Amino acid sequence: MGEDKETKERLIESAKAEFTEKGYMKASLRKICADAGVTTGALYFFFTDKEDLFAAIVGKPLDELKNMLLGHFAMEKEMPLSEIYEHIDGGHDELSAALMHHLYANYDAFMLLLTKAQGTRFEGAVDQMVDMIEITYRALYENMARKIPNKQVNPYMLHWLSHMIIDAFIHLITHERDESRAVVIMSRIMNFLVGGWMDLVLEDKEY
Amino acid sequence: MGEDKETKERLIESAKAEFTEKGYMKASLRKICADAGVTTGALYFFFTDKEDLFAAIVGKPLDELKNMLLGHFAMEKEMPLSEIYEHIDGGHDELSAALMHHLYANYDAFMLLLTKAQGTRFEGAVDQMVDMIEITYRALYENMARKIPNKQVNPYMLHWLSHMIIDAFIHLITHERDESRAVVIMSRIMNFLVGGWMDLVLEDKEY
Amino acid sequence: MGEDKETKERLIESAKAEFTEKGYMKASLRKICADAGVTTGALYFFFTDKEDLFAAIVGKPLDELKNMLLGHFAMEKEMPLSEIYEHIDGGHDELSAALMHHLYANYDAFMLLLTKAQGTRFEGAVDQMVDMIEITYRALYENMARKIPNKQVNPYMLHWLSHMIIDAFIHLITHERDESRAVVIMSRIMNFLVGGWMDLVLEDKEY
Amino acid sequence: MGEDKETKERLIESAKAEFTEKGYMKASLRKICADAGVTTGALYFFFTDKEDLFAAIVGKPLDELKNMLLGHFAMEKEMPLSEIYEHIDGGHDELSAALMHHLYANYDAFMLLLTKAQGTRFEGAVDQMVDMIEITYRALYENMARKIPNKQVNPYMLHWLSHMIIDAFIHLITHERDESRAVVIMSRIMNFLVGGWMDLVLEDKEY
DNA sequence: TATGAATGAGATTTCATTCAT
DNA sequence: CATGAATGAAATCTCATTCAT
Secondary structure, three states: OOOOOOHHHHHHHHHHHHHHHHHHHHOOHHHHHHHHOOOHHHHHHHOOOHHHHHHHHHHHHHHHHHHHHHHHHHHHHOOOHHHHHHHHHHHHHHHHHHHHHHHHHOHHHHHHHHHOOOOOOOOOHHHHHHHHHHHHHHHHHHHHHHHOOOEEEOHHHHHHHHHHHHHHHHHHHHHOOOHHHHHHHHHHHHHHHHHHHHHHHEEEOOO | OOOOOOHHHHHHHHHHHHHHHHHHHHOOHHHHHHHHOOOHHHHHHHOOOHHHHHHHHHHHHHHHHHHHHHHHHHHHHOOOHHHHHHHHHHHHHHHHHHHHHHHHHOHHHHHHHHHOOOOOOOOOHHHHHHHHHHHHHHHHHHHHHHHOOOEEEOHHHHHHHHHHHHHHHHHHHHHOOOHHHHHHHHHHHHHHHHHHHHHHHEEEOOO | OOOOOOHHHHHHHHHHHHHHHHHHHHOOHHHHHHHHOOOHHHHHHHOOOHHHHHHHHHHHHHHHHHHHHHHHHHHHHOOOHHHHHHHHHHHHHHHHHHHHHHHHHOHHHHHHHHHOOOOOOOOOHHHHHHHHHHHHHHHHHHHHHHHOOOEEEOHHHHHHHHHHHHHHHHHHHHHOOOHHHHHHHHHHHHHHHHHHHHHHHEEEOOO | OOOOOOHHHHHHHHHHHHHHHHHHHHOOHHHHHHHHOOOHHHHHHHOOOHHHHHHHHHHHHHHHHHHHHHHHHHHHHOOOHHHHHHHHHHHHHHHHHHHHHHHHHOHHHHHHHHHOOOOOOOOOHHHHHHHHHHHHHHHHHHHHHHHOOOEEEOHHHHHHHHHHHHHHHHHHHHHOOOHHHHHHHHHHHHHHHHHHHHHHHEEEOOO
């Protein structure tokens, strides 16, 4: 079985295995091809180079993820502030459930992207996501700051919190294989984070 | 200037630069030697191999760090529980200030260790530190759990929180070059973390 | 001429020349490849490493030789003693002619194997052959010793004679390029050796 | 003890060990120096290069050996033929006992010379000795041949027998560490060889 | 005498990539 | 679509040797 799978498919499968085992840089194209039962030349019919092969695994899931984030934030932008407060408190579960579902639906890809991408153009993907989140939250918090006297956004904390959110996802996907359990965990984590949130990011101006 | 520095010193300097720029695996010994103004053979007079060169930069600072953690935890072990509560609340500042000082006193080394060690025997160093912290906190929280009815330790949260502490340090050192500012930030972060701490790690038994 | 020979063939040819000239250890793969008109990488398409290249030259002929010896000895095992006596006296010519033919049919390979293999896994090949012969002759002589009162096998002489036989072949192949002349010489040598044979290996028990 | 031995002596001792273990080519001067407790530079005060170090071990014993052979052969040259016959039969024991004594008095040196000299200018030493013996015996046998009608010297056999004698010594020194036992063995071997000697080397002219 | 440092040339090996067929 | 062969550049490492001090 599986032997009549298309070559491209087989290459991607063995690439996943090799990248997972050795990381991008130490992964050997020779081995990937051998495992897929073809010669190196064949690989170059389907992919332009090593990185393209990696991209074939992680590219689409990553783009979809970005679009989900973008879509969500676009939505928030158009909300009145009052709704946003609710959204922050309650809506996280909704978004994070959706994200989580996407993450776990593409488990292998995100595993590679988040932990084995060093040496590829994706090695900055985590930071990019952090930045995406950060930009959105900056808008949000600065909006708040303007309405509360003597408060300002602390940029470091903003960045760190953005990082923590992403790290929470990474930690989850690398430590909990079951999606439904992961959703429960993430819910509790978000509650925790949101608790101390505002005090940390919004500081008194004399700081 | 610097041309009369000793060769070993120059090698370490250019190694730092090269490792920082390219990461361990992509770093070229040729380039390191050329930048230091010696031939490749010279490197092997001072270091047994590439990894030994990396270790010459990060090894000692890492060991010292481990000893600091170990020393601290050993101390906690011998305290009565009442003191430990205080210690957790107040004492963190003390320890983290000391750690931070050590981190910043060896800024370059920890930068490499924490972000460029892939491919060396140090690539698991972060996880090791997480484990060290986790072990200590597990003892602490299980101790507490035994004294509060119907509570138990949630192992995932324990692990995640341990991770978060380490990540907080990593994030700090990679985003804030000034030590005194870093100490202030870390103090606030710790306050935040300790706040929600117990609710997260100690859960009701029916969970 | 010879430029359209296949690369692998050319590599083996220039390897033979280089190994012959310099010995295994001092032989340079660069030179072998240059002489064959390819880059060093090409070599590694056909051979896994330097030793594999050497093995590609000497491995098969050596295995065949071993099989010839094994086959012959297996035959002797099944003979009644009376026939063996004849066999020793007369049959040697038969075996040694066959061996000789094999040796000279693979002249280059055995030349390398017997005189240039230091540093390879074949460097013990001569001793192995000696051992093979010795084991067989030990059985034979011990068999005889049991039937002659007050005689025993002298292990040193047994070993030395085994060595002498192998050395006779080595000496021949390194000093006489013509096969038919070699066969004649070997025949006379064997006659000589067989003459004093028994007195030397079978000694009086009081020794 | 031994620590106040002179450096040169210690170098030679550790060189013996290293050459014996690894052979000349694979032997590491670094290791030899380290074992002797000095740095590489020191070695070059006493020896001009690696080969000179090897020569310092084997050179003198080899020269002495050559002189012994030369002296003996010179003596034979001046003898009347009648005495030589006796000499061949009986005198071998005398010479070979002397040779053997010399060999075993310089056991380590000859071990190296005979089995580990590949890569040095001594790698041909065995052949040289063979040649020395051969030259002498050629004179002897040609002398005889002239006096016996229809006989001539077979050059191949002459060479092979010369080889066999040397090989007998080599085999002995590599398999029997005790000198007195070695002398006994050699005596028996020589008897055996001399037995078939003449028939082999002196052949009918129609050959 | 001996050290410690450094050279410089070379070694084998690996690998992504290319391309004619 | 895929093969098999080959490239070419680079990699790490080893080692005998030299030399100023």
